[in-house]
Amino acid sequence: MSQGVRIRDIEPGDEAVWRELWAGYLAFYGASLPESTTASTWSRLFDPDVPFGSILASRDGEVIGFANFVLHPFPWSDKPACLLHDLFMRPDVRGGGTGRALIQHLIDRGKHDGWDRVYWLTKGDNATARRLYDTFSPADGFIRYKVALT
Numbered sequence: 008m009s010q011g012v013r014i015r016d017i018e019p020g021d022e023a024v025w026r027e028l029w030a031g032y033l034a035f036y037g038a039s040l041p042e043s044t045t046a047s048t049w050s051r052l053f054d055p056d057v058p059f060g061s062i063l064a065s066r067d068g069e070v071i072g073f074a075n076f077v078l079h080p081f082p083w084s085d086k087p088a089c090l091l092h093d094l095f096m097r098p099d100v101r102g103g104g105t106g107r108a109l110i111q112h113l114i115d116r117g118k119h120d121g122w123d124r125v126y127w128l129t130k131g132d133n134a135t136a137r138r139l140y141d142t143f144s145p146a147d148g149f150i151r152y153k154v155a156l157t
């Protein structure tokens with residue numbers, strides 16, 4: 008793990024910093040969402056009936072990155088699968104091992120809690136992220152199709 012980086016579960020008091028990272032992540036993708044969606048996603052992170060989770064990375068007490076994930080039933084196993092949905096580091100800390108630490112944290116948690124797998128998607132041209140991801144596993148060749156319904 009990166010020097011001095013602490014990983015922990017999100018807490019209700021983290022709303023401002025989570026929203027800041029969320030906004031940065033959406034901007035990275037050139038996406039915008041209604042405030043009602045962001046508010047709903049935030050509140051569902053703490054709904055025991057919704058299998059969302061978020062972990063935060065901090066250094067010297069300051070939050071510098073997050074990973075949002077979904078733990079879902081998986082038809083190919085009796086164990087759940089974890090979709091790492093959103094991964095984002097503050098621009099000024101990139102390249103310092105924080106993204107690696109967040110992914111490794113989910114992998115370690117999954118081993119401990121009996122998940123079948125941790126998996127994620129990225130854009131084919133996100134070379135920076137793929138340099139990191141390729142150190143965990145080669146990409147498996149699946150290509151995403153999407154039909155937007157809203």
Ligand SMILES: CC(C)(COP(=O)(O)OP(=O)(O)OC[C@H]1O[C@@H](n2cnc3c(N)ncnc32)[C@H](O)[C@@H]1OP(=O)(O)O)[C@@H](O)C(=O)NCCC(=O)NCCS
Pocket residue numbers: 035094095096097100101102103104105106107108128129130133135136138139
């Ligand atoms: C992709 C991202 C999450 C990686 O987080 P990070 O904390 O910068 O990544 P790390 O420092 O753990 O990266 C480790 C590896 O990735 C590569 N890497 C990542 N960012 C780098 C940078 N700015 N400069 C050089 N190498 C970099 C290196 O190969 C590095 O390997 P090393 O530790 O052996 O040198 C971060 O760059 C980010 O938030 N990017 C914008 C949003 C994004 O692309 N999210 C992922 C969408 S799927």
